[in-house]
Amino acid sequence: MECFHDVDRASAFADAKMKKNNLFTTDRMFCDVYCFEPGQEQSPHSHDGSDKIYYVVEGAGTIRIGSEERVVEAGGVVLAPAGEPHGVVNHGSNRLRLLVFMAPLP
Secondary structure, eight states, X not given: OOOOOOHHHHOOOOSSSOEEEEEXXXXXXXXXXXXXXXXXXXXXXXXXXXXXXXEEEESEEXXXXXXXXXXXXTTOEEXXXXXXXXXXXOOSSSOEXXXXXXXXXX
């Protein structure tokens, strides 16, 4: 397993929908870079038994956890506890990149 990555070089965007770019996967967790073009979203969903962390690397996005939504800018970090519905929307005119950790694997 590769233990060193560069988030910028691991980032790729797609025109059709937000793109997940995997950095690390183990038996216990994963770490991805989620890339959103303007207008793209991750529909609300939940993971029973798995916590997820979103760290905003670039841009700003609306992140929903349960019934609460907030605009989170670069440098912000958000916890989606296991079982809580969560999702992301890029309402802005710039690209959005998130570093995403989830453990344990669903």
